[in-house]
Amino acid sequence: MLRSSLLNAVCLSLALSSPLLAQEVPEDTGLLTLEAPNEAAPVELDLAALKAMPVTEIETSTVWTDGVTRFTGVALSDLLADLGEEGTVIHAMARDGYTVEIPVTDAVPHGPIVAYEMDGAPIEADMMGPYWIIYPYDSDEAYRTEEIEARSIWQLARLTLAD
Structure with missing residues (x-):
């Protein structure tokens, strides 16, 4: 029993000291935070601000x-163009701290979107929402890979553009 408790304590200690877990996990505010190297402060977009931007729809299976x-x-x-910044990678972070790197080269017309609705209904925050990066998987075989699936981050809270 002591060995099991000690092993659990060591595993917990290692997990808590992990650099990934040491990052600040965004609160569930319904805001999408955008950060860019040359911006003085992060930009926070709510659902209304996202809906005011050009709307893109993708019909695809997942x-x-x-x-x-x-x-x-x-x-x-469109999100990156709105920032007016350049970079090579986007660090995407979910509300639970999950992070993934998305090459800026993925951000092309007819490419991935930051989805806020599924079949006309808001994406529920306790499911995959409120924001989910979706690729048009059915439009191109190149989008049907495990690597692309890993970039399809749900409960998206923060996008950070970096060099």
């Missing part, structure tokens, strides 16, 4: 949903 789903949101390329 490994997480049944059948073809219509996703509505803002093209990742």
Whole structure:
């Protein structure tokens, strides 16, 4: 019993000291935070601000949903253009601290979107929402890889542009 408790304590200590877990996990505010190297302060967008941007829809199947789903949101390329910044990688962070790197080269017209609706309904925060990066998986075989699936971060809270 002592050995098991000691092992659990060591594992917990290692997990808490992990650099990934040491990052600040965003609160569930319904805001999407955008950070860029030359911006003095992060930009925080709420749902209304995202809906005011050009709307993009993707109809695609995913490994997480049944059948073809219509996703509505803002093209990742439009979000980056709105920032007016350049970089080579986007660090995306979910509310639970999950992070993934997305090459800026993925942010192309007819590419991934930051979705805020599925089949016309808001993406529930306790499910995959309120924001979810969706690629048009059915439009190109290149989007049907484990690497792209890993970039499809849900419960998205923060996008940080970096060199």
